[in-house]
């Protein structure tokens with residue numbers, strides 16, 4: 001029975017998006033700029049040193065994929081003696097560079113409509129929306145109401161929030177409405193309920209996600225966000241490959257943020273875990289259990305949340321190396337007819353201006369299912385992954401994308 005394993009390294013772009021200009025991201029290159037910083041010794045001293053060392057990802061073809069995306073090798077990296085994976089780079093055709101768009105497109109459903117955005121950097125939200133939220137949420141008011149980095153805004157407004165009981169509302173370049181509140185002073189369940197109210201009030205605004213951002217701590221110096229973050233996404237606009245597999249009697253194990261990102265559509269089992277080691281442990285355990293026709297999908301969120309958005313280049317490098325070191329455990333569990341795909345949902349170049357995502361191509365590193373090692377070239381949409389998963393899992397083809405599993409057409413002997 002076919003199994004597929006998809007690991008999404010959240011925000012791990014490899015530069016080169018042909019439409020990066022439109023997002024003011026021309027030149028952004030998450031992998032390339034991390035490698036360059038490591039090569040200059042700028043990432044030494046966080047439990048790592050020297051050039052970026054990703055020997056296992058390199059064997060799957062990561063650096064080759066990056067070179068095909070940008071035209072240049074990542075600085076000072078060691079190339080593998082042999083590439084064992086099929087590697088490619090994929091551009092995104094969805095209108096946004098956000099997490100749901102990237103994941104849905106990976107699963108064969110690009111987002112062709114435009115999301116709503118709160119574009120004003122200050123006074124970002126419409127007055128009538130905030131008035132409705134204050135009324136229905138029984139709130140003394142709200143704080144924030146601006147574009148912000150989530151860690152900076154709790155340091156700036158967290159104490160006032162605890163004293164006043166007013167939740168902190170903020171947004172970003174993404175189609176999001178985020179609510180930060182203290183887990184104990186405000187209450188976690190109350191925060192979740194407020195997010196559900198917000199989700200309903202946002203219906204006319206076409207916003208992709210409401211995100212609950214609980215935090216703990218006593219003062220601005222030690223406020224810290226917790227793993228109880230929860231995302232309230234709208235449903236994908238069409239059946240993803242996850243949904244098609246479930247409808248056809250298969251199993252979908254969603255690990256980490258995956259279930260939230262797909263609005264719980266097309267998921268048979270949800271596994272929550274916090275931190276990359278725990279996420280990898282959960283993935284390995286799921287592989288031990290997944291016996292039938294199944295898809296195991298994991299989102300490795302820390303690359304994005306702890307390092308990309310925080311513009312922490314050294315932290316990102318160390319997290320990549322730690323992830324790479326655990327890959328052999330996963331490879332050892334693969335059966336010959338499994339298909340493993342490693343990819344990303346967008347970029348978040350930690351050397352870039354601002355704190356938002358960056359429009360980039362993503363790596364497509366595939367192994368197994370009889371795929372020969374070598375280049376898959378430049379893929380025109382992330383949906384090529386969804387289409388390949390559909391082919392591998394024996395599902396009807398998706399409307400978008402081209403499978404990289406399909407064999408080349410036999411040459412016509414008469415045409416010679």
Ligand SMILES: O=P(O)(O)O[C@H]1O[C@H](CO)[C@@H](O)[C@H]1O
Pocket residue numbers: 099148149150151171172173174176178213305309355356
């Ligand atoms: O700064 P924090 O709160 O981590 O927010 C980030 O997380 C959100 C979801 O990816 C993005 O919209 C981005 O702004």
Ligand SMILES: [Mn+2]
Pocket residue numbers: 010011098099304345346
């Ligand atoms: Mn993401």
Ligand SMILES: [Mn+2]
Pocket residue numbers: 011099304305309348357
């Ligand atoms: Mn993000």
